Amino acid sequence: MLFGRGLVHTTSNFGHLGARPTHPELLDHLAISFIEEGWSVKSLMKKILLSSTYRQSSLVSSDKRIKDEENKFYSYFKRRRLSAEMIRDSMLAVSGELERGDSGNESSLISNQKNLRRTVYGKISRKELDHYLALFDYPDANIHSSSRDKTVTPSQKLYFLNSSFVLARSSAVALALVTEDKVSSIEKIYRRILSRSPSMEELSNAIKFIRSGKEKEKERWSGLAHNLLISNEFIFRD
Amino acid sequence: MLSRSAMGFGTLGMANILGRGNVAAENSLAGPKRDFFPRAKRVIFLFLNGAPSHIDTFDPKPNLVKHEGVKPEGKLFKSAKAGFLPSPLRFDNCGKSGLQISESLPSLGKIADDLCVIRSMHCDVPNHEPALLQMHTGVLQPTRPSIGAWALYGLGSENENLPGYVVLRPSPKIVVGPALWSAGFLPAKFQASSVITRDMSLDKLLANIKSPGSAKSEQRQQLDLLAKMNDAHKKRRGEDTVLESHISTMETAYRMQIEATDAFDISKESSKTRESYGTTEFANSCLLARRLAERGVRFTTVYYTKGSSNQPWDTHENHYASHAKLCAEADKAAAALINDLKSRGLLEDTLVVFGGEFGRTPYAQKHDKKKPGRDHHHTAFSMMLAGAGLKGGFAYGESDEFGMNAIVNPVHVHDLHATILYLLGMDHEKLTYRYGGRDFRLTDVSGRVIHDLMT
Numbered sequence: 155m156l157f158g159r160g161l162v163h164t165t166s167n168f169g170h171l172g173a174r175p176t177h178p179e180l181l182d183h184l185a186i187s188f189i190e191e192g193w194s195v196k197s198l199m200k201k202i203l204l205s206s207t208y209r210q211s212s213l214v215s216s217d218k219r220i221k222d223e224e225n226k227f228y229s230y231f232k233r234r235r236l237s238a239e240m241i242r243d244s245m246l247a248v249s250g251e252l253e254r255g256d257s258g259n260e261s262s263l264i265s266n267q268k269n270l271r272r273t274v275y276g277k278i279s280r281k282e283l284d285h286y287l288a289l290f291d292y293p294d295a296n297i298h299s300s301s302r303d304k305t306v307t308p309s310q311k312l313y314f315l316n317s318s319f320v321l322a323r324s325s326a327v328a329l330a331l332v333t334e335d336k337v338s339s340i341e342k343i344y345r346r347i348l349s350r351s352p353s354m355e356e357l358s359n360a361i362k363f364i365r366s367g368k369e370k371e372k373e374r375w376s377g378l379a380h381n382l383l384i385s386n387e388f389i390f391r392d
Numbered sequence: 393m394l395s396r397s398a399m400g401f402g403t404l405g406m407a408n409i410l411g412r413g414n415v416a417a418e419n420s421l422a423g424p425k426r427d428f429f430p431r432a433k434r435v436i437f438l439f440l441n442g443a444p445s446h447i448d449t450f451d452p453k454p455n456l457v458k459h460e461g462v463k464p465e466g467k468l469f470k471s472a473k474a475g476f477l478p479s480p481l482r483f484d485n486c487g488k489s490g491l492q493i494s495e496s497l498p499s500l501g502k503i504a505d506d507l508c509v510i511r512s513m514h515c516d517v518p519n520h521e522p523a524l525l526q527m528h529t530g531v532l533q534p535t536r537p538s539i540g541a542w543a544l545y546g547l548g549s550e551n552e553n554l555p556g557y558v559v560l561r562p563s564p565k566i567v568v569g570p571a572l573w574s575a576g577f578l579p580a581k582f583q584a585s586s587v588i589t590r591d592m593s594l595d596k597l598l599a600n601i602k603s604p605g606s607a608k609s610e611q612r613q614q615l616d617l618l619a620k621m622n623d624a625h626k627k628r629r630g631e632d633t634v635l636e637s638h639i640s641t642m643e644t645a646y647r648m649q650i651e652a653t654d655a656f657d658i659s660k661e662s663s664k665t666r667e668s669y670g671t672t673e674f675a676n677s678c679l680l681a682r683r684l685a686e687r688g689v690r691f692t693t694v695y696y697t698k699g700s701s702n703q704p705w706d707t708h709e710n711h712y713a714s715h716a717k718l719c720a721e722a723d724k725a726a727a728a729l730i731n732d733l734k735s736r737g738l739l740e741d742t743l744v745v746f747g748g749e750f751g752r753t754p755y756a757q758k759h760d761k762k763k764p765g766r767d768h769h770h771t772a773f774s775m776m777l778a779g780a781g782l783k784g785g786f787a788y789g790e791s792d793e794f795g796m797n798a799i800v801n802p803v804h805v806h807d808l809h810a811t812i813l814y815l816l817g818m819d820h821e822k823l824t825y826r827y828g829g830r831d832f833r834l835t836d837v838s839g840r841v842i843h844d845l846m847t
C-alpha cells in the first residue's frame with residue numbers, strides 16, 4: 155500500500171515456498187521496533203512515512219530506471235493509481251461535500267447517491283459487490299486478498315466520463331468556486347483539486363474552453379472541474 | 393517475478409482485455425496463444441435456470457411406460473415418494489440423421505442435423521446452488537473463476553471496445569448470483585459485465601454509456617482539453633507506460649460510447665429477425681447475444697429467468713404445463729439464434745451450449761397426482777451443443793432405460809469444461825493460475841476432452 159510492493163513479494167505466502175524478503179535486515183529492524191514500541195501500527199506507519207525512502211520523488215531518469223525497473227531497491231516512488239476508496243473520498247473532499255463523522259454505523263451502499271460519507275463506512279455485500287468498488291479493483295469480499303490490482307479499463311473511464319457521482323462533484327466544485335473573475339476562478343479550481351496553480355498555458359487553454367462552445371457557461375465550468383477530477387494527475391499518487 | 397512467473401500458460405494467453413493499454417500491474421503479452429487449433433472463437437451459453445427435464449427434451453425413454461408407477465431403486469433414490477412418470481411427449485426422428493428430439497422443441501427438431509446432444513451428463517450434487525457453481529466454475533462452493541473468466545484469461549477479447557465476457561439476464565433475481573460469473577482469484581478484469589435485459593433501452597442496459605448532459609461535440613472538446621493536460625503531465629514525468637495506457641483507455645471509452653450503443657441496440661434488427669426469435673425477454677437476450685458474438689465478445693451467457701421466477705425451469709409442481717410454455721420460448725429463440733449464426737457464417741466458429749445445471753427426475757414428485765412435478769436429478773441429464781465443428785445430428789452417451797444414471801460414456805461437468813476449452817484451442821491442464829500457493833485450473837484435477845463429439 156505504501157510502496158507498491160512489500161519486502162516479501164508474495165504477500166499471501168510468507169512461508170518456505172514464498173519469496174525471500176528483499177531487505178531482510180530492514181524487515182527485522184521494523185519488526186523489532188514494532189514490538190518494542192508497543193505494537194503500535196500508528197508508530198510504525200509514522201516511521202515509514204517520514205523516512206526518506208518514502209519521500210522520494212516518482213520522477214526518475216531513464217538510466218536510473220533501467221537499473222531498477224521493478225523498484226526492487228526502492229530507489230524511487232512508484233507512481234500508481236489511487237484505490238477505489240481514495241478516488242471517491244478525494245472527489246468528495248475537494249468538492250467540499252464529504253460528510254464527516256469518523257464513527258458510527260455503516261452507511262448504505264457506496265453507489266447510493268445520497269451516501270457522502272467516506273468509502274470505508276460503506277456497506278459491503280458479499281453476494282453482489284458494489285458496482286463502483288468492483289470497477290476499481292476492490293477484491294471479492296468472499297476470499298482473502300493480500301494485494302489489489304491497479305487496473306485501467308474503459309468501464310472505469312466511462313464511469314469518470316458519465317456517472318452521476320462524478321458529474322455531481324464537478325458541478326459542486328464549480329458552484330462553490332466560480333465567480334465573475336474567470337482567471338481567479340480557474341486558479342481556485344486548480345488549487346482546490348490539484349493543490350497547485352495552473353501554468354500560463356493551462357490558464358489560457360482553460361479560458362478558451364470556458365469561452366467556446368454552445369453550452370451555457372455554467373456547464374463549461376463544470377466541464378473544467380470535471381476534467382481535473384478525472385485527470386491522471388488527480389487519480390494518481392505521484 | 394517470483395510467483396507471478398508461475399502463472400503457467402495463462403500468462404502467455406493474456407491479451408489485454410478492453411484495450412491494449414492495460415499494462416499496469418499485470419504481465420501482458422500481446423495476442424492469445426493456443427495449444428490446439430481452435431474450432432471456436434466464441435461461446436454462447438443459453439442457460440435454463442432451474443434445470444430442464446432431460447427425458448422430456450433430448451433423452452427419449454420409451455421403456456418407462458412399462459415401469460410407470462414403480463419406485464426407483466437404489467440408496468440414492470430411496471426417498472422417492474412417487475413412481476416413474478413416463479414422458480407423454482412424442483419423440484420424432486429429426487433431420488436426416490434421425491436424432492430423436494421431443495415434440496416440445498419443434499424448431500430445434502427442424503435443425504437436428506446441426507445439433508450435438510450429450511445424453512450422459514452428470515454432476516455431483518442435486519441442489520441448485522452447488523450445481524450452478526459447479527456448472528459455472530467447476531467447484532461446488534464459491535468463489536472460483538467462472539468458465540467465461542477462464543476463457544477470457546486464456547484468450548483475451550477480440551474487440552477492445554466491448555466487454556469480453558457478458559452475462560445477459562432478464563431479471564436481477566438469479567440463484568447464487570454474481571459468483572456464477574466472477575473472476576474469482578483471477579484479475580478482476582476477467583469477470584463478466586452483467587446486463588439486465590428486461591428493459592432493452594440502451595441506457596438501462598449499460599452503466600454510464602451515455603453522456604447525460606453534453607452533446608458529442610461538446611464532450612469531444614472537453615476531452616481534447618483533458619488529453620492536452622494528461623499529455624503534459626506524462627511528458628513532465630518521462631516515459632511511463634502506465635500513464636500512456638490511462639490516456640489511450642480514455643479514448644477507448646469515448647469510442648465505446650458509440651460502439652457499445654450500436655452493439656446493444658437490437659432495434660437495429662429487421663422485423664423478420666425479431667419475429668424469428670420471438671419477443672420474449674429470453675428471445676431479446678438471445679438476439680443480443682448474436683450481436684455481441686459477431687462483434688467479438690468472447691463468452692456470452694444468456695440466463696433464462698423471468699421476472700416472477702429466478703428459476704422457471706425448476707418444475708416441482710405441475711411440470712407439464714410449465715414445461716410446454718418454457719420450451720416454446722426457449723426452442724424458438726435457440727433455434728433462431730443457431731440459424732442466424734449459421735446464415736452469417738458464424739456457426740462454424742461459435743460454440744452454442746443449451747442446458748441447465750442438472751436434469752429432472754424420471755419419477756414423479758409427489759405433490760399432485762393430476763399435475764405431477766419432477767424433482768432435481770443429477771446422475772443423468774442432457775446438454776445440447778451446436779457449432780464449433782461438432783458432429784451434427786449426433787447423440788453422445790446414454791443413460792439407462794429409466795433415464796436415471798449415465799451409463800454409456802458418462803460426461804461429468806469437468807469433462808464438458810475440458811471439451812469447451814479444447815474447442816477454444818486451449819489445454820485445460822495448462823490453463824492455470826497460481827493462487828494461495830498452488831496452481832488452479834477450471835477443471836481442477838479432473839476433466840477429459842470428449843473428442844468423439846468433434847468432426
